[in-house]
Structures are given as C-alpha cells and as structure tokens.
Amino acid sequence: MTWWIPLRSLLRNRRRTILSVAIIALGTAISLFVYGFLENSKLQIQATTVKEYGNLQIASPQLWDDTADGYEYLISPETEAQVLGLLAEHRGITGVTSQLQFPGLLAAGKLTQVVRITAQVPGNETLNIDDLVIDGRPLQPADVAAVLIGRSLANRLALKVDDVVTLTLTTVDGAYNATPLRIVGIYRFTSEQVELRSLFIPQAFAQILLNTTGIDRIIVNLTSIGATDSSTAIIQRQLDEAGLSLKVKTWNELSPFYKQLAGFFDILFGFLTLAVFVLVFFIILQVLTLAFLERTREIGTIRALGTTRGEVLGQLLLESAWLALLGSLTGVAIGLLFGTGFNALGIEWQPPGTVEASVLAVQVTFLTALPPFGVSVMATLLSAIFPAIQTSRLRVVDALRVE
Amino acid sequence: MSSDSQFCHEKGLAFLEARSLTKTYQVGSSAVHALQSVNFTAMQGDFVVINGPSGSGKTTFLNLISAIDRPTQGEVLIQGVSTNTLSERQLAQLRKDKIGLIFQSFNLIPVLSAAENAEYPLLLQRLPKTERAQRVQAILSEVGLADLGKRRPNELSGGQRQRIAIARALITRPKLVLADEPTANLDSETGAQVMDLMRRLNEEHCVVLLVVTHDPEVARYARRQVRIRDGRLMEGEGS
Numbered sequence: 247m248t249w250w251i252p253l254r255s256l257l258r259n260r261r262r263t264i265l266s267v268a269i270i271a272l273g274t275a276i277s278l279f280v281y282g283f284l285e286n287s288k289l290q291i292q293a294t295t296v297k298e299y300g301n302l303q304i305a306s307p308q309l310w311d312d313t314a315d316g317y318e319y320l321i322s323p324e325t326e327a328q329v330l331g332l333l334a335e336h337r338g339i340t341g342v343t344s345q346l347q348f349p350g351l352l353a354a355g356k357l358t359q360v361v362r363i364t365a366q367v368p369g370n371e372t373l374n375i376d377d378l379v380i381d382g383r384p385l386q387p388a389d390v391a392a393v394l395i396g397r398s399l400a401n402r403l404a405l406k407v408d409d410v411v412t413l414t415l416t417t418v419d420g421a422y423n424a425t426p427l428r429i430v431g432i433y434r435f436t437s438e439q440v441e442l443r444s445l446f447i448p449q450a451f452a453q454i455l456l457n458t459t460g461i462d463r464i465i466v467n468l469t470s471i472g473a474t475d476s477s478t479a480i481i482q483r484q485l486d487e488a489g490l491s492l493k494v495k496t497w498n499e500l501s502p503f504y505k506q507l508a509g510f511f512d513i514l515f516g517f518l519t520l521a522v523f524v525l526v527f528f529i530i531l532q533v534l535t536l537a538f539l540e541r542t543r544e545i546g547t548i549r550a551l552g553t554t555r556g557e558v559l560g561q562l563l564l565e566s567a568w569l570a571l572l573g574s575l576t577g578v579a580i581g582l583l584f585g586t587g588f589n590a591l592g593i594e595w596q597p598p599g600t601v602e603a604s605v606l607a608v609q610v611t612f613l614t615a616l617p618p619f620g621v622s623v624m625a626t627l628l629s630a631i632f633p634a635i636q637t638s639r640l641r642v643v644d645a646l647r648v649e
Numbered sequence: 650m651s652s653d654s655q656f657c658h659e660k661g662l663a664f665l666e667a668r669s670l671t672k673t674y675q676v677g678s679s680a681v682h683a684l685q686s687v688n689f690t691a692m693q694g695d696f697v698v699i700n701g702p703s704g705s706g707k708t709t710f711l712n713l714i715s716a717i718d719r720p721t722q723g724e725v726l727i728q729g730v731s732t733n734t735l736s737e738r739q740l741a742q743l744r745k746d747k748i749g750l751i752f753q754s755f756n757l758i759p760v761l762s763a764a765e766n767a768e769y770p771l772l773l774q775r776l777p778k779t780e781r782a783q784r785v786q787a788i789l790s791e792v793g794l795a796d797l798g799k800r801r802p803n804e805l806s807g808g809q810r811q812r813i814a815i816a817r818a819l820i821t822r823p824k825l826v827l828a829d830e831p832t833a834n835l836d837s838e839t840g841a842q843v844m845d846l847m848r849r850l851n852e853e854h855c856v857v858l859l860v861v862t863h864d865p866e867v868a869r870y871a872r873r874q875v876r877i878r879d880g881r882l883m884e885g886e887g888s
Contacts, residue, residue: 248772254760547756550717551817552745552773554738642717646752 252565256572259537266533267573270622273522274577275584277618280518282585282608284511290604291508292471294436295501300343300373300465301474302481303500304329307493309462317418320346320460325490329464332484338469338477341372344461346452350415352445354403361399363413363445365452372467375433375446382407382431389448393427396441397434405429413445417457425455436604471497519621526625534566534630538637545637546645559638566630567623574622578615585610664857665691665714665825669723672709672880683709685880686723693824696851696858698871706880707861708829714859715748715827716740727825745773749818749856751828755810757802757817763809764789764798767816774821788816792846808839812846819850826851828860832867844870 256263309319321329326344333342346365351358366374368385375394376384385392393413395405405411407429414424427447435441453459468477474496482494498504538545545558553561585608594603667689674681683706691697701707712718714725716732724731727747735743744750757766764785771781789795792812802810811831818826828847832840848870851858860867868874876883 251761251772258760543756544758547752548758548769549741550715550744550750551770552741552743554741557773643712646717646756 249564252561253568255541255561256565256568262533262537263569263572266530266569267576269529269533270526270570270573270626271577271580273526273625274574274618274622275581277518277522277621278578278581278615279585279588279608281515281618282581282610282614283606284515285614286607286609288508288511289609291504292497295504296467296471296497297373298440299497299500301468301471301497302466302478303463303495304466304481304485304492305463305495306491310493310495316420317456317458317460317462320418320458320462321464321492323459325492326461326464328488328490329485329492332488333464333466333481336477336481336484338473339466340469341370341467342464343367343370343372343374344449344464345373346449346456346458346461347463348415348452348456350413350445352399352403353412353414354405354409357403359399359403359442361413361445362443363415363447363452365447365449367449373465375435378433378435379431380434382429384431385446385448386430387448389430390451391425391427392430392448392451394431394433394446395429396444397432398438398441399443399445400429400432402442405432407432413447413455415455417455418460419457421457423455423457474498519617522618523621523625526622527629530566530569530626531629531633534569535633538562538633542637542640542645542648545640546642546648549640549642550646555638559634562634562637563627563630566626566634569630570623570626573626574619577622578619581618582610582615662693663690664693664695664728665689665859666726667710667714667723668726670710670713670720670725671722672706672713672718673721682880684713684720684877687877687880687882689875689882691825691857691859693857694851694855695873696848696871697860697873697875698868699859699861699875699877700863700865700868701877702863705877707863707877709880710877710882711827711829711859711861714825715750716743745770746821747824749821749823749826751811751814751818751826751831753830753833755802755807755814755834757810757813759802762799762801763794763805763813766802766813767798767820770817770821784820788820791819791850792816806839807835808842811835811839811843815843815846815850819854819856822854823856825857826859828858830862830864831860832862832864837866840864840866 306314306319306321308314330342333339344367348363350361350363352361366385368389369387374384379394380397385394393411400406409429410426411429412424413427414422417423449461466481468474478494478496485492485494549558589607589610593606595606596603667687670684670687670689671682672684674683687710699707699710709718713720716725719733724733727743732740732743758769761769767788768781768785771784785798786795789798792815794809794812794816797805797809802813805813831847832843835843844867847858847860850856860871862868
C-alpha cells in the first residue's frame with residue numbers, strides 16, 4: 247500500500263529494532279569478513295598456482311593420464327612449431343614457452359635427494375622464476391651445465407652458489423646418464439616441497455642429457471585468469487581441427503591442491519553461511535513474532551477498516567524487508583570497514599607447508615559483500631513469513647478483542 | 650456535502666436490515682447464545698442508539714452488522730445485499746467503502762499522525778495524494794482539529810483522539826457509521842462534545858449512525874433507541 251507505514255511501524259519500538267538490526271548486522275559482518283578472507287586466500291593461491299603452472303598447458307594425453315611407457319609423450323620440434331603457429335593466431339595470450347620435466351637424483355658429496363628437473367628456455371619470461379632468485383642469478387641463454395636450486399634444498403644439502411652437484415638421470419633410450427651442474431642461483435618459493443624437489447636447468451642442455459629433441463609441454467599465459475576456460479575451449483578446438491593429438495589443461499586442473507583448498511574454503515563458507523542463516527532466522531523469527539503479536543489489536547483495527555489479508559501480509563513483509571535492508575547494509579558497512587582496518591594492520595602468518603609468511607588480508611569489494619548481504623536478507627525475509635502469515639490470518643473480531 | 654444532502658432526501662429507504670440474526674458461541678461443551686433471532690432495520694439517515702447491560706450482545710450485534718464477524722444463523726443485508734454471500738475480500742471492500750467504524754478505545758495507529766490516521770482509509774481506496782490531502786484537511790476542520798494534524802495519538806487528549814477516530818470513520822463518506830461505546834473512555838463534558846459532533850455529522854452527512862452504549866446520556870442524542878437484553882432486541886425501550 248505504502249512503503250513508509252511499514253518503516254514507521256518498524257521504528258516504533260526503537261530498542262527492539264536496534265537489537266534486530268544489530269543481530270542481522272553482526273551476522274552479515276562476520277560472514278562478510280570470513281568470506282572476504284577466504285576469497286583473498288583463494289586469489290593468493292590462484293596467483294601462486296598460475297605462477298607455477300601458467301594459465302594453460304598443452305601436452306600429450308599420455309602425459310596427462312600417466313599412461314606412457316617411457317618418454318612416448320614427448321612433442322617433436324615439428325609439432326611444437328605447428329602448435330606455436332596456432333597459438334600465434336589467438337588473441338589474449340601474453341606469453342608461450344615450452345618445458346621438459348623429468349626425474350633425477352641429485353648428489354652433493356655423500357648426500358642425495360630425489361628431484362624433479364624442469365628444463366626451461368632461459369630468457370623466456372613466460373613462467374620463468376627470475377624474480378624468485380634470492381642468491382646468485384637466474385638462468386641465462388648462454389648457460390649450459392647450470393642449475394637453479396631451491397632454498398630449502400640448499401639448506402638441507404648445505405649448498406651455495408657456485409657449488410657443483412651431480413645429477414643422475416635416465417635418457418629417453420633407457421640409458422643412465424650423469425652430469426655435473428654448477429649452481430648459478432638459489433630461488434625461494436612459498437611451498438617447501440617445491441623448494442626441496444624442483445631444479446631448473448637450461449632446456450637445450452636437458453635435451454642433450456636426455457638424448458632427445460622433444461619437449462613434454464607447451465605453457466601458455468593469458469591476459470587474465472578469468473579468460474582461462476574460454477581460451478582453453480578455443481585452443482583445444484584448434485588443436486583438434488589441426489589433427490594434433492594434444493590436450494589442453496588449465497591451471498586449476500593441474501593443481502589438485504588448489505581444487506582441494508578451494509573446495510574446503512567453499513565448505514567452510516557454506517557452514518558459516520548456514521550458521522549465520524540459522525542464527526539470524528531464529529532470532530528474528532522470535533523478535534518479529536513478538537512484534538506482530540503486540541500489534542494484534544492494531545492489525546484487527548486496520549482489517550476492520552477494510553485492509554485485506556493480502557495487504558496486511560504485504561505490509562508485514564515490507565516491514566521485515568526494511569529490517570533486512572537496514573541490518574544487512576549496516577553489516578556490510580561494518581564488515582567492509584573492519585576488513586579495511588584489518589588489511590591496514592598487515593598481520594603476517596605462515597601457512598603450514600610454506601617457508602614464507604604471507605600477509606593476512608580480507609577481500610573488501612562490492613562483489614564479496616553480495617553473498618553475505620543476500621544470505622542475511624534472505625534469512626530475515628524467510629523468518630518473517632510465518633509470523634506475518636499467521637498475523638494476517640487472524641479473525642478481525644478476535645484481533646479486536648485483544649487488549 | 651451536496652451529494653450526501655441529496656442522498657438524505659431518500660430517507661425512508663431501508664439501508665440496513667438484520668434478519669433472524671443469531672450468534673452462538675461454543676464455550677466448552679455448552680452453547681452461549683449471544684444473539685437470538687434479532688430482526689432490525691435502519692433507514693437512510695437514522696441515528697439509532699443500541700443500549701443494554703454489559704454482556705447483553707450489543708457488541709456482537711455491531712460486529713455482525715459491520716461484517717467483521719459472521720452470524721451463526723440469519724443474515725445482514727446492506728443496501729439489499731446479504732453479507733453472507735460475500736467473500737473475505739468483498740467484506741473488506743464493503744467495510745472500506747460503505748462502513749465507518751468508531752471504537753471505544755479509539756484504536757488509532759500509534760505510529761501515524763492524527764492526519765495520517767484520518768487519511769488511512771483513503772490510502773486503502775488508493776485515492777490520489779492531492780484528493781487525500783483535501784479530504785483530510787476538510788474532515789479535520791469539521792471535527793475541529795485542523796491545527797493538530799501533525800500530532801501523534803499519544804500527544805492528543807482522549808476527546809481529541811475520539812474526534813480523529815470519527816474523522817477516520819467519515820473520511821470515505823460511508824453510508825453507515827457504527828460506534829461502539831464512543832464516550833466510554835471520555836469524561837462527561839468531552840463525551841457530550843463528541844456526541845454533539847456525531848449528531849451534527851449524522852445530520853449533515855446523512856449517514857446511518859448506530860451507536861452502541863450503556864450510557865443513558867448518550868441515548869438522549871438518538872432519534873431512535875433499541876435495547877438488547879440477553880441477546881434479544883427490543884425496539885423503543887428506554888427512549
């Protein structure tokens with residue numbers, strides 16, 4: 247009927263309204279803060295994962311499925327050139343490189359460590375780890391028997407820049423091979439496991455060691471993470487049309503850790519949402535039931551004056567919509583303010599399995615505010631439905647008798 | 650008021666009729682007969698006082714006439730239409746358009762100002778804002794509260810509240826106004842002022858005015874009196 251009568255009704259008992267708004271706002275603010283924190287954590291892990299894997303990787307299905315016998319999955323130079331030609335037509339790609347990964351055994355004196363060697367193209371900025379080198383220098387195009395090792399491995403084997411280590415491996419033909427490698431740099435990474443097990447050597451030298459001219463994957467970086475799925479579909483179609491038996495995998499397919507963590511975060515937020523929903527629902531149900539009950543006689547009066555049941559129901563629901571809006575908006579404002587303040591503190595935390603502390607932060611954007619806002623509004627509106635229907639269905643004559 | 654005055658020339662037409670009106674409440678295993686086969690007719694422009702002791706069935710009668718309750722037996726006809734045949738929505742429409750109600754405890758909406766309380770029935774009728782404002786101003790002047798429109802009910806005296814309730818009952822220009830003990834919560838002087846106002850409005854607006862009371866002072870104002878005792882209606886007693 248009118249928007250302002252329900253608003254006035256809401257404000258008639260200010261103490262109760264303030265209490266209701268505070269409950270909704272608290273639920274919204276907590277929900278927003280936690281959701282913002284989880285979203286920020288996800289974004290950080292996304293960035294780290296893309297840094298590690300690139301946006302997309304193109305390789306033989308045998309490599310992805312781990313069904314190859316030996317090095318059958320390697321991509322020949324001709325196929326690589328064909329793929330690079332296809333990718334050159336695609337807009338939205340910021341860089342392309344190739345890699346060759348294989349296992350090996352690193353020996354330093356009497357100490358050994360099973361490692362995974364990543365053979366890179368030095369100087370190619372796609373997926374290089376130049377900015378992660380904390381001692382020595384990155385790999386350079388002129389390097390031959392050079393290696394970058396992780397900080398944790400250097401600590402475990404007591405290695406430093408310019409030390410020489412021995413790498414033992416199996417060639418593509420199945421023969422044993424071994425080579426000395428000079429440590430030119432030590433890199434850092436967020437994951438201790440990566441620092442312990444991943445070595446980086448020049449790709450051309452790796453191909454000599456393995457006795458091959460092939461690579462095992464082509465890595466593609468895109469302008470944005472959001473473009474990953476659409477670009478994957480286009481590139482896969484191009485590869486299929488060209489008759490190339492290669493499969494594109496995205497960064498999140500390549501990182502089971504990210505998928506597990508994202509799933510865990512979603513479950514965590516789901517539980518929190520449920521808890522906030524139940525809390526807001528039952529408290530507001532109680533408050534509104536009482537508020538509507540106190541106005542039984544008034545409801546009887548307006549029904550007697552000719553207000554229909556539907557109009558009464560509409561007014562009561564509109565009242566709860568105002569309450570939902572006031573509470574949720576207050577909660578969003580508090581959540582965003584608190585989040586901004588929290589970010590300004592710059593609190594550091596070292597997650598398990600990592601070697602570096604990261605700054606705890608909350609994602610404070612309009613988009614992160616939407617789900618908590620929606621949940622609180624929904625909980626409040628749903629909590630109003632039952633008492634509103636019950637009140638609107640009162641018999642007028644009975645309602646008027648209530649003192 | 651011209652249309653009302655013109656309508657009042659049709660005095661003598663039956664506006665309201667109650668036929669064998671019966672209301673029985675079930676209290677536990679026993680039946681309480683609040684009204685027993687009441688017959689009643691009110692003509693256009695009638696001012697009827699219904700008196701009787703507490704618990705005699707006066708308010709039950711008024712509730713049935715105002716279509717906020719349904720009879721156990723019998724029927725109420727307003728302008729020839731039986732309320733028994735109307736749906737809940739149609740009854741609400743009837744109350745909104747044709748009936749004005751005045752309650753013993755005023756029943757004003759506390760969050761609305763005096764003017765907004767008077768305006769409320771017009772909001773239900775979805776009249777344009779300008780017309781609503783004109784009618785509110787006119788009715789508040791008529792009940793002598795033109796200057797107090799912005800006050801909330803709790804800022805008004807009992808008499809002023811009842812005047813606002815009267816303004817609310819009359820603002821839609823109803824053909825039937827029902828008042829349940831309108832002076833019960835007022836002192837005698839204020840009660841007299843309210844009844845003077847109601848009689849004047851009855852004459853000027855030519856509405857059917859039914860006032861339920863057990864106050865003999867109020868009965869003086871009516872042109873016709875009926876008495877209810879033990880759920881039965883007796884015409885002319887006490888007049």
